[in-house]
Amino acid sequence: MTTAAVNQVIKGMKKKVKKDGETSAQMRVIGAGLPRSGTSSTKQALEILGFDPVFHMIQIFSQPDRAPVFERALRGEKIDLRQAFLGFGSSLDAPASDLFASMAREWPDAKVLLTVRDSDEDWWRSFSNTVMELQTSNFWWFCVQPLRPLRMQCRLVRTLNDVWTQKYNGIGPHIHAARTAEVLSSIPKDRLLVFNTKEGWVPLCKFLDVPVPDVPFPRVNDTKESLFALCVCNVVWSARSMMYGQKSTTG
Numbered sequence: 001m002t003t004a005a006v007n008q009v010i011k012g013m014k015k016k017v018k019k020d021g022e023t024s025a026q027m028r029v030i031g032a033g034l035p036r037s038g039t040s041s042t043k044q045a046l047e048i049l050g051f052d053p054v055f056h057m058i059q060i061f062s063q064p065d066r067a068p069v070f071e072r073a074l075r076g077e078k079i080d081l082r083q084a085f086l087g088f089g090s091s092l093d094a095p096a097s098d099l100f101a102s103m104a105r106e107w108p109d110a111k112v113l114l115t116v117r118d119s120d121e122d123w124w125r126s127f128s129n130t131v132m133e134l135q136t137s138n139f140w141w142f143c144v145q146p147l148r149p150l151r152m153q154c155r156l157v158r159t160l161n162d163v164w165t166q167k168y169n170g171i172g173p174h175i176h177a178a179r180t181a182e183v184l185s186s187i188p189k190d191r192l193l194v195f196n197t198k199e200g201w202v203p204l205c206k207f208l209d210v211p212v213p214d215v216p217f218p219r220v221n222d223t224k225e226s227l228f229a230l231c232v233c234n235v236v237w238s239a240r241s242m243m244y245g246q247k248s249t250t251g
Helices: 003-017 039-049 064-074 096-106 120-128 131-136 138-143 148-167 174-186 201-208 223-250
Strands: 029-031 111-115 192-195
Touching (some): 096 174, 111 201, 120 131, 138 148, 174 192
């Protein structure tokens, strides 16, 4: 299928899903899954199905002013959820997924989507090699200081790390199972889908009551991009150390 044909299918799907009078400010899908649980692929899938715009951690890059309000929410402060998610029709990934319970109360008609990996260990392997490194890396923290969008995102994920450490009694593979149990115990079954992206379109479309599109299910793997960012940080840190070391020896 050509790119033009795929785009035509996507446009058709969006017309079928969006109803008269709906606006993107009304949440229709609330993601409860952890980062690195297939949220990037699922984001593209929801966009194809017309449940966009989708709020995802990546939004903090382009809208860094949103970060402080989510930091406050993660620490337990009550925020105006409708204002925080203004302009979005769905949400996935942190920090929104950590607010799934309050969001489910705010939008009682929205469906809740829990993205999961095959096992706790699979999730931890992916998370610890990417997001975890960015959450705790001093190299990354140093490198992003001049870049406001990255600095705001970094501060947000560090807050997330602190909150998880306290809430889940440490950071590790057990968080994957703990989040699943948390969601299952608080969201009614008829409102919830536990979803592994390996399952593809059928369970997702059935849950959302939309036709299955005639395009492949998105398969997004952004591990390489995250690891590349860490490599860049290490290079910059090393260059800085060498530069200042040279200055100190030459007086």
